[in-house]
Amino acid sequence: EPEVTQTPSHQVTQMGQEVILRCVPISNHLYFYWYRQILGQKVEFLVSFYNNEISEKSEIFDDQFSVERPDGSNFTLKIRSTKLEDSAMYFCASRSGVDEQYFGPGTRLTVT
Amino acid sequence: SQQGEEDPQALSIQEGENATMNCSYKTSINNLQWYRQNSGRGLVHLILIRSNEREKHSGRLRVTLDTSKKSSSLLITASRAADTASYFCATRNSGNTPLVFGKGTRLSVIA
Numbered sequence: 001e002p003e004v005t006q007t008p009s010h011q012v013t014q015m016g017q018e019v020i021l022r023c024v025p026i027s028n029h030l031y032f033y034w035y036r037q038i039l040g041q042k043v044e045f046l047v048s049f050y051n052n053e054i055s056e057k058s059e060i061f062d063d064q065f066s067v068e069r070p071d072g073s074n075f076t077l078k079i080r081s082t083k084l085e086d087s088a089m090y091f092c093a094s095r096s097g098v099d100e101q102y103f104g105p106g107t108r109l110t111v112t
Numbered sequence: 113s114q115q116g117e118e119d120p121q122a123l124s125i126q127e128g129e130n131a132t133m134n135c136s137y138k139t140s141i142n143n144l145q146w147y148r149q150n151s152g153r154g155l156v157h158l159i160l161i162r163s164n165e166r167e168k169h170s171g172r173l174r175v176t177l178d179t180s181k182k183s184s185s186l187l188i189t190a191s192r193a194a195d196t197a198s199y200f201c202a203t204r205n206s207g208n209t210p211l212v213f214g215k216g217t218r219l220s221v222i223a
Contacts, residue, residue, distance in 0.1 A: 031208065033210060033211075035213075041215075042200075042213050042214065042215045042216065043155065043200065043202075043213040044213075045210040045211065045212065048208070048210050050208070055208065056208075056209070056210060058210075089152075091154065091155060093155075093211075099142070099143050099145075099160055099162070099204065100145070100157055100160050101145065101157065101202075101211055102157055103147070103154050103155040103156075103157070104154060105153060105154035106153070106154045108152075
């Protein structure tokens with residue numbers, strides 16, 4: 001069964017460093033998303049991406065964040081200068097034209 | 113903004129019992145989806161119910177939707193220890209808007 005994959009599973013970085021989180025969405029899907037979940041809290045929407053551009057973003061998704069779909073299969077989230085409060089689980093998700101949205105296993109980002 | 117809010121926050125039952133979790137939301141929706149999350153892991157899609165549907169079944173799962181009350185329930189019948197997880201509802205306002213998640217219900221099924 002096709003699934004969304006994410007790498008790495010765990011990333012530890014120092015404050016101020018740049019990180020890139022990688023996702024491979026399900027191959028025939030058209031809509032791509034990043035969400036995050038701070039430990040013990042609800043899943044929060046960051047950004048949606050469709051037709052090679054951002055379609056919607058939340059207040060969390062400030063200038064420190066960017067997304068890219070560089071090669072038609074990967075979908076990346078970059079955080080330019082990480083802060084302690086960026087520590088969270090980051091989930092990539094994708095869907096086709098139908099409504100079900102499928103999530104990857106997540107990348108746990110720890111900023112020290 | 114709309115929010116799905118689940119209750120109870122935590123639920124502990126014996127194996128074999130049924131578990132019912134509820135979700136309320138604030139604005140009109142296109143669909144509502146339920147997800148399961150094992151501790152520290154990813155979100156597994158369980159079931160989607162559209163705004164024009166009232167009930168859906170999938171295996172031991174039964175989901176209802178009452179748009180007049182802006183609420184949904186997830187029933188897991190004959191629970192198993194492996195059902196122990198957090199369960200989230202997520203709503204989509206219209207076709208391409210992002211899912212909005214509730215805080216989840218932590219279900220513990222005791223063998």
